[in-house]
Amino acid sequence: MIVFYSFLFAFIVGGIICVIGQLLMDVGKLTPGHTLVILVVSGAILDGLGLYEPLIDFAGAGATVPITSFGNSLTHGALAEAEKHGWVGVLTGMFEVTSSGISAAIVFGFIAALIFKPKGKAN
Amino acid sequence: MDPQEYQQIEQQNTPPTPYLKNCLKAFLVGGIICAIGQAITFLYMIFFDFTDKTAGNATVATMVFIAMILTGLGLYRKLGAFAGAGSAVPVTGFGNAVVSAAIEGKTEGWVLGVGGNMFKLAGSVILFGVGSAFFIALIKLILVSMGVVEW
Amino acid sequence: MILFPSKPSIVACSAVAGPVESKSVFYSYFDSVSEDERWGQKTNEQGHSKMIQEACDIVMKKADLKNLDVDFFLSGDLVNQMTPTNFAARELAISFIGLFSACATSVSSVIIASLLTEVGASRFAIAGAASQHNAIERQFRYPLDYGAQKPATAQWTVTAAGYALIGKHDPKLPSVVAATVGKVVDYGEVSPFHMGGAMAPAAYDTITSHLKKRHQKITDYDLIMTGDLGKIGLKILKAMFAQTDATQEELEVFRDAGAEYYGEDEAFQSGASGAGCSASVYFSYIEQQMKTGRYKRVLLVATGALLSPMSFQQGETIPCTAHAIEITME
Structure with missing residues (x-):
């Protein structure tokens, strides 16, 4: 039952974050780029206020998979190191937690460029 | 015909944005992607030596890998056309932005094309993520040293 | 408004299109439809250029002309600095002016060709325009495989080239x-x-x-x-x-x-x-x-x-x- 609820909460919270993104694009008339930037910054701010970790505890992947978690983990790393090492920690800690998303994107982007070729198909 | 009058005619003849339908599609697809992420997290916790804290990173990397395959096969483009923010907001959308730009740049060579264009779309997410994390950490550090808040 | 008293004629026409355009309702009117969106070339831009060349070759062949018989090549496309057209002109070796009126180039080129014919400077001139989906989309919008949602008002850039051979008046021709x-x-x-x-x-x-x-x-x-x-x-x-x-x-x-x-x-x-x-x-x-x-x-x-x-x-x-x-x- 716990497993079922964790899926349900991941689905609902993840879905809601995506709906916020959709509203920014449709109602706010923003480009996908602007939308994602706003969400990342929101994630960072929420972590600064100490609100994002409780959301992860509640929703699991529903909070870690959306791009907001990228802002959260950058801030989280910076804050953790800042606590230990002060000023220098702000810089050194930043990528402590988040490296996986970016390094995966770089490596897989490179591999994809080796294998694939862009194609223009309508459907 | 003056611009105001024209804008009225244009609006009357342009189909309205289907806000509700778009949000519903974004909710469903975004929710399903996150639920898949949850399943991957469980798999890492059950079959490998991950805790619920450390499985997050492995999950993100796996999701980006799936995004690469779907992008290369031209399926993520179709998903994006259907789901909008539902497929753009999850980390797979970040992967799609990097991978599609990398594939596209191939004809301009590995250094200038692939290397130079890879973060054409995703670069701003990294910049603003890092920038906001820096300032938030800085503000908190100042507040802590002033004794306003605690770590 | 310009009048052409000598009524320059459209001697011959050609249209070449890419694979997606086989879905077009005008498909049966095209002279050639390529199965490869890059026309066998390494890059989309080279394929774009090849498509233009092919269309020009067809229009000359229809009128039984060689490159030397054509006085002007007037054309344009949407890629930066119109390199596909410029590179096609390099292969055609016909006096060439590149024209940019975006998607209105098909007609602006015919206007110039008709003027040149009207004043007696041109016996035959090839006029027209082309676009290749992949090359244009990547420049104007997103990478091809990027998953972006487009509104109902969005349009699909065609992969196609159309050229007309403008010559002196012939009552049997448009x-x-x-x-x-x-x-x-x-x-x-x-x-x-x-x-x-x-x-x-x-x-x-x-x-x-x-x-x-x-x-x-x-x-x-x-x-x-x-x-x-x-x-x-x-x-x-x-x-x-x-x-x-x-x-x-x-x-x-x-x-x-x-x-x-x-x-x-x-x-x-x-x-x-x-x-x-x-x-x-x-x-x-x-x-x-x-x-x-x-x-x-x-x-x-x-x-x-x-x-x-x-x-x-x-x-x-x-x-x-x-x-x-x-x-x-x-």
Whole structure:
């Protein structure tokens, strides 16, 4: 039952974050780029206020998979190191937690460029 | 015909944005992607030596890998056309932005094309993520040293 | 408005298209449809160039001409600095002027070719335009495989080239009798996904100006065909004419190449666009319909949005133009 609820909460919270993104694009008339930037910054701010970790505890992947978690983990790393090492920690800690998303994107982007070729198909 | 009058005619003849339908599609697809992420997290916790804290990173990397395959096969483009923010907001959308730009740049060579264009779309997410994390950490550090808040 | 008393004729036409265009309702009128969107070349831009060359070769072959017999090559495309056209011109070795009127180049090139023929400077001139989907999309919008949601007003850039060989008057052929060079019109549209809405006022301006100076009515034409307004843009154009008391019969005269290009296939949303859209319809379907006598007098109004990816990012509105040629068949 716990497993079922964790899926349900991941689905609902993840879905809601995506709906916020959709509203920014449709109602706010923003480009996908602007939308994602706003969400990342929101994630960072929420972590600064100490609100994002409780959301992860509640929703699991529903909070870690959306791009907001990228802002959260950058801030989280910076804050953790800042606590230990002060000023220098702000810089050194930043990528402590988040490296996986970016390094995966770089490596897989490179591999994809080796294998694939862009194609223009309508459907 | 003056611009105001024209804008009225244009609006009357342009189909309205289907806000509700778009949000519903974004909710469903975004929710399903996150639920898949949850399943991957469980798999890492059950079959490998991950805790619920450390499985997050492995999950993100796996999701980006799936995004690469779907992008290369031209399926993520179709998903994006259907789901909008539902497929753009999850980390797979970040992967799609990097991978599609990398594939596209191939004809301009590995250094200038692939290397130079890879973060054409995703670069701003990294910049603003890092920038906001820096300032938030800085503000908190100042507040802590002033004794306003605690770590 | 320009009059051509010597009535330069469209001696021959060619249209070449890519694989997606096999879904076009005009498919059967095209001379050649490639199964490879890159025409066997390494890059999309090289394929774009190859497509232009192929279309020019076909039009010369139809008229039984060699490159040396052609005096001018007038053409353009949408890629930065028009390299596909420039590189095709390098292979063709014909005196060449590159023209940029965005998607209105199909008609602006014919206007220049007709003028050169009119003054006796040209025996034969090749005029037209082309676009290749992949090369244009990556420049103007996103990488091809990026998953972005496009609104219902978005249009699909065609992979196609259309060329006309303009020569001296021949009573058995469709001939250019008049033309209107459009002004640049900007009614403040900012969305690069609503080209039809941006371009409709330019088409309206050019059509009304042409009719007024020629002392004609809409119904003097069998057909007034705009370039790539798309389904929604055509609706807007008709609404503009309805506002100025055009009757239902008059509105029936209007058609749009982009709106009809892919039929009712919803994957293409509002329809087709791109420099090759109007060119490949005008210089295949329309020419053939005129030769069979279905149409005696048509007004071809190619529409172009004069934006760049940078001007959009800098928050500029989208200025548009439309050029018109009046073609008759005796």
